[in-house]
Amino acid sequence: MSTVTTEVFYLNGRGAVAQEPESLKRIPGNRAVWVGIFAELTEFAMFFIIYFIAKAHYPQEFDQGPLKLNTLAGTLNTVALISSSYFVAKAMFAIRNDRPQASARWLWGALLAGLAYLAIKTWEYQWNVDLGIHSDTNSFYTLYYYMTFNHLLHVGWASGTLLWAIYQIKKQVYTAENHSGMMAIACYWHMVDLAWIIIFPLLYVLR
């Protein structure tokens, strides 16, 4: 009599996989990155609450403010960040299926999208300066610069972690059997995207 055995999950990148998702009922990546993610989201939550209060006190500034901003730049940045999140998700899919080369290529795509974000943001700040919009112009622009520059810093160092993940794949540290560190990096990157999903409508769309 023969027996059939199938290995079921990668549990956060430890073990052998036959089905998705690896993180079934588990903490994706590791606990430490989630402490970081919740700390960052709390920081952004404080910004959003300050935005509500400032908007209530200076409604005219918050009504006129978004009209002068470069909506195209904001939209392109949203496209870049969402696409980069998609590329990272694809990279996770590839590494699980033992395709490290493809995974690294998707991560390069995500990194390029992150760099595109930084380039667009630089262009946008230059555009603002040309229009005479500075961080001390009024309360709206103070918050605008505070939120977007803070977010830009997050994109900057999260891009560094993507570069690290590519390096680890090349060194065969992240493999189909072991990629919990890469999952942690992916979760952090998605958090940066999530913060922008709220920032974009607050600053560019809602009046």
Add this chain to the structure above:
Amino acid sequence: MSDSQADKAIAQAVNTQENSQRKRWHKLDLTWGILMVVTLLNALVAETADPHLLITFVICLSIAYKGRLVIDNFMELYNANQTIRSFMRSYFYVFPVLIFLADVFSAQIAWFTTIS
């Protein structure tokens, strides 16, 4: 279990795995497509619509929906640890609601936060 039954079971397991992988491709691609469309609609609203409570409501819905898509599909929290999933999802319930309420009760917020 006979050999032929074992072969069938293995073939079925492989099929299930392949189907699951294919679905995952579709799910990720579809998620990206939807997020793009919603983002472009948001941009259209920013360029054309005048401020209105209904517009704020629709934008808040779009924030909640986009957040949920990223959390469930890109971040893969759909089947993950329940505490983390609940916290992440609730962030994208609470803030859209707060954005809407802040618009509705702006006078009260200003009064409440004024230091006299």
